[in-house]
Amino acid sequence: MTLFRIALAPALFVLSLAAPAAAEKLSLDQLSNYLNTLGTVTADFVQTNDDGSRSKGVLTIKRPGRMRLEYETSKDLVLTSGGQVGVFDAGSNEPPQRFPLSKTPLNLILKNNVNLSQARMVVSHTEQNGDTIVRAQDPAHPEYGSIDLIFSDTPVLKAWVVHDDTGGSTTVQLTKMRLGGKVSDGQFNIHAEANRRGTPLD
Template structure:
């Protein structure tokens, strides 16, 4: 489960209602920019089929927390500029700039997704899928994002995503129980540093 444990895959099997007209990229962009806050349960599956669950809290701009289930000693937090993965089992902290992560499509609302994202056929009836990559930085990997008609901004709901990294590592995150617009405290995006004091942030 290293190192980009947060967004990883198999095939998304998402139950989605039958779709009407397919949303445009502008509508998808409006949906992502319209998310002020979102909480959801998630199940993350790696290439080997191992699954872990947890809760995601997202607050724009750029703040996100992946709180894994009890017994998984990992935490991922985004503060708007950096994505930080804390591995409490080895007292290690790793960081990536938000712009260097495939998740920037989701957590950087100022980003023009039309420059990086294109619609692709969805294997799930009624689902809407887009695929994103930065052609200038293929090392950042590829993200496939799935939406359905739902209760989010613009009548859509973010259902999950799949990330394929430059080393062909795959992971899937599938969401459920999405709730939009609920208050999320600043404390949600704080974390305990497990490193010795001299190495701390």
């Protein structure tokens, strides 16, 4: 499903901001520490799919394990909580598609303790135009796909690209990131959302 090639994400996304030629990539420990300091995050996003189609929306992350991708125009929705991912298609009367978060590359940044230095997790670690780009995968299950994480030199997570197990890629660019604040756990509840839409889970 294009909605959750993610979104969860064709060429690698690179922001065009100029950077010093001598810029150095951030270390994996620096990036792990940054990700582990993120609690609640809200940001605007633009998603670009394999076919070139684009969609906008609002992303909310509440680590560990919770994420909400709310699409602006279509009213489609992706929720992550309780170790599950639920994909809601606003044009369907069917219950959401569900699958384990552990089988998606985004699990690597949503889990409680991110350790990019773990053996065989990082496939590549480069610097480009002042940004640090890390490609990571589940060391035990590389067949689940991989994720490119793009960080500014601050660091700030600017974008990700998910390469799924079918060979597809989806890019999510983040802007206007806001940190902190209170977000109810109910915003991520797959069962409650399914009931609200009249498509209860079995």
